Amino acid sequence: MNVIVVGSGIAGLVAALELSRAHRVTLVTKSRLAESNTRYAQGGIAAVMTPEDSVAEHIEDTLRAGAGLCRPEAVEILCSEGPQRVRDLVALGVAFDQKNGELAQGLEAAHSRPRILHAGGDATGYAIEMALVAAISDANLTVLEHTFAADLVLDHNTGQTRGLEVIYEDGQREILPADAVLLASGGAGHLFPYTTNPSVTTGDGIALALRAGAQLADLEFYQFHPTALSASGGFLISEAVRGDGAVLRALDGTRFMQSIHPDAELAPRDVVARGIASQMAKQGGQPVLLDATGLVREHGGDFLARRFPTINAACQRAGLDWAHKPIPVAPAAHYWMGGVRTDVWGRTSIPGLFAVGEVACTGVHGANRLASNSLLESLVFAWRAADLLVAEGPAALTANSFETGPDRAHETRTELPDAPWLKTGPLPSREALQNLMWNAAGIERNEASLRQAHTQLQRWTAPGHTVHARETANLLLLGEALVSAALQRRESRGEHFRTDFPTPVEAQRHHIAVTREVPVTC
Numbered sequence: 001m002n003v004i005v006v007g008s009g010i011a012g013l014v015a016a017l018e019l020s021r022a023h024r025v026t027l028v029t030k031s032r033l034a035e036s037n038t039r040y041a042q043g044g045i046a047a048v049m050t051p052e053d054s055v056a057e058h059i060e061d062t063l064r065a066g067a068g069l070c071r072p073e074a075v076e077i078l079c080s081e082g083p084q085r086v087r088d089l090v091a092l093g094v095a096f097d098q099k100n101g102e103l104a105q106g107l108e109a110a111h112s113r114p115r116i117l118h119a120g121g122d123a124t125g126y127a128i129e130m131a132l133v134a135a136i137s138d139a140n141l142t143v144l145e146h147t148f149a150a151d152l153v154l155d156h157n158t159g160q161t162r163g164l165e166v167i168y169e170d171g172q173r174e175i176l177p178a179d180a181v182l183l184a185s186g187g188a189g190h191l192f193p194y195t196t197n198p199s200v201t202t203g204d205g206i207a208l209a210l211r212a213g214a215q216l217a218d219l220e221f222y223q224f225h226p227t228a229l230s231a232s233g234g235f236l237i238s239e240a241v242r243g244d245g246a247v248l249r250a251l252d253g254t255r256f257m258q259s260i261h262p263d264a265e266l267a268p269r270d271v272v273a274r275g276i277a278s279q280m281a282k283q284g285g286q287p288v289l290l291d292a293t294g295l296v297r298e299h300g301g302d303f304l305a306r307r308f309p310t311i312n313a314a315c316q317r318a319g320l321d322w323a324h325k326p327i328p329v330a331p332a333a334h335y336w337m338g339g340v341r342t343d344v345w346g347r348t349s350i351p352g353l354f355a356v357g358e359v360a361c362t363g364v365h366g367a368n369r370l371a372s373n374s375l376l377e378s379l380v381f382a383w384r385a386a387d388l389l390v391a392e393g394p395a396a397l398t399a400n401s402f403e404t405g406p407d408r409a410h411e412t413r414t415e416l417p418d419a420p421w422l423k424t425g426p427l428p429s430r431e432a433l434q435n436l437m438w439n440a441a442g443i444e445r446n447e448a449s450l451r452q453a454h455t456q457l458q459r460w461t462a463p464g465h466t467v468h469a470r471e472t473a474n475l476l477l478l479g480e481a482l483v484s485a486a487l488q489r490r491e492s493r494g495e496h497f498r499t500d501f502p503t504p505v506e507a508q509r510h511h512i513a514v515t516r517e518v519p520v521t522c
Contacts, residue, residue, distance in 0.1 A: 001393060001394065002023070002177060002179050003179065003181075004027075004164050006205055007028075007205065010038040010357070011357030011379070011382040012027065012182075014379060016136065025141040025142070026144060026176060027136070030146070032146070033136070033143060036200070037186045037189075037198065038128060040197075040198060041126075042122040042236055042240070043122075043240050044106060045375040045379070047115060048083055053113045065368050066369075067368050067504070069221075069494065070363060074344050075364055077380065077384070078380050085379045092131050092132065093134065094119060096119050096127075103117055107243045109239055109266040109272065109371050110268045121310070122310045144166070148467045150208070151208050151211060152164060152208050152212040153175055159350065161179070161180060162178070164176050178352075181353055182389075183355040184357045186201050186358045188475060189334065189336075190203075190475060193431065202474055207474035209350070210477065210481065210514070212353070213516055215515050216341055216361065216514040216515070218338035218339075219485040219486075221338055223335040223368065223369055225335075226331050229329060231320060231328055237327070238308065239371045241308060247265055249289040250282075251288070256275065256288075260278075268368055269371065276288050276330065277443045277444065287328035288328070290326060292327075293323065296324075335374055340359055340360050342360045345384055345385055346381055347398065348399065351399040356382040356385050357377065357382060360381065364377055364381075368494035427461060428460040428472070440483070446498055447487070454480070458480070484514060491505035
């Protein structure tokens with residue numbers, strides 16, 4: 001079979017490697033091969049690797065963080081298959097940090113035990129990315145760098161995936177034939193002006209799947225990382241810094257998270273992000289301070305440079321001496337729990353279309369992703385999708401209608417407004433779109449802001465054939481989809497916080513699926 005893999009982060013590289021053992025594989029990536037969200041992941045990868053820990057505890061922590069919306073089957077797969085997949089990474093050359101001859105394990109927010117593996121201190125994603133890129137160079141597959149995935153090509157009679165339309169760096173277009181397309185193209189951090197994501201994350205895979213008629217789910221749940229460095233364009237300050245003991249302070253030096261949650265700085269990310277946003281509002285919008293100076297007093301003057309070399313270098317570039325003074329931080333868009341709806345094998349509602357990693361929504365994260373479960377999800381479910389295609393070949397190309405199963409009883413569907421590429425109207429600037437999304441559908445939302453954003457988004461269109469224009473069209477489409485879902489969820493749960501409905505509502509504990517079809521409530 002011919003299989004096209006879109007994206008070159010951990011999910012895309014793992015899938016391409018495994019698929020190349022049995023199929024003809026073409027790996028399409030918008031930038032260079034090594035550029036992805038994975039490359040910039042600092043915190044690590046969560047997995048049960050010691051007898052003191054247990055899969056059951058990892059499952060419990062994941063379910064608790066997900067605020068009642070995790071899919072239990074997916075969580076069990078994630079936590080039980082994760083340890084073997086980590087060992088597979090080690091076999092591929094990933095050198096995780098060790099302590100006393102054993103894998104070093106760190107603690108992060110909402111984990112009941114230390115189970116976070118790191119590489120290079122705070123360069124885990126980079127170490128994984130480089131090991132997988134090296135393995136790809138020896139694999140029997142084709143790599144197309146600087147190639148934009150424009151649209152899925154479907155059989156008009158059967159709806160089966162037949163290929164992918166791409167745009168090359170010189171502007172030329174081509175349809176690449178395929179029996180299956182596997183999306184591993186990441187999220188859409190650039191829906192917002194403040195993000196920890198690299199510039200390539202414009203939601204291209206999610207948008208092309210939606211245009212083709214695929215179901216999306218859980219789009220209202222966007223995770224905002226609590227601590228991005230305010231002085232350096234959203235540079236991520238890993239949760240591991242707080243896991244090691246750093247604390248958050250107001251501008252006057254007082255700690256504020258202790259009065260918000262019993263776990264203070266190690267509360268779930270949605271709680272910490274909202275706590276910081278609230279404190280910033282009291283300070284006239286000024287960022288809060290992350291104080292890691294206590295770690296230096298406890299462990300020695302060079303501790304931060306040794307433990308967090310990437311963050312240390314970013315602080316130095318920004319002229320900040322975080323070993324001696326607290327640094328300014330604020331929340332930034334980080335990870336989308338929602339995406340293309342899949343089963344636990346990566347199958348979508350379109351035959352022959354698969355999705356894995358952040359582009360997908362397996363339901364494993366629920367309303368709020370547990371820290372360091374993202375790399376694990378990409379690893380586990382990319383391997384599963386590839387294994388299915390290798391084991392079953394053409395028989396694996398069936399769609400999942402999602403019409404049956406336990407999730408079906410806890411779901412509503414919403415109709416997407418007219419697609420941006422079918423409308424006429426003014427073209428928004430990327431910045432105007434991002435600012436609208438941040439103000440109306442960011443860390444806090446309400447009916448008035450969402451309705452206003454919905455109206456404005458429907459007025460805009462995004463014509464144009466350049467890659468930049470197509471990226472903006474993708475972001476506009478996904479902005480409409482996110483706002484539509486957020487309007488339907490009239491409660492607060494996980495990363496979706498509405499000031500007009502500030503508490504969870506049991507009757508609203510269901511998933512919202514977004515399609516281009518007439519909405520069905522079930």
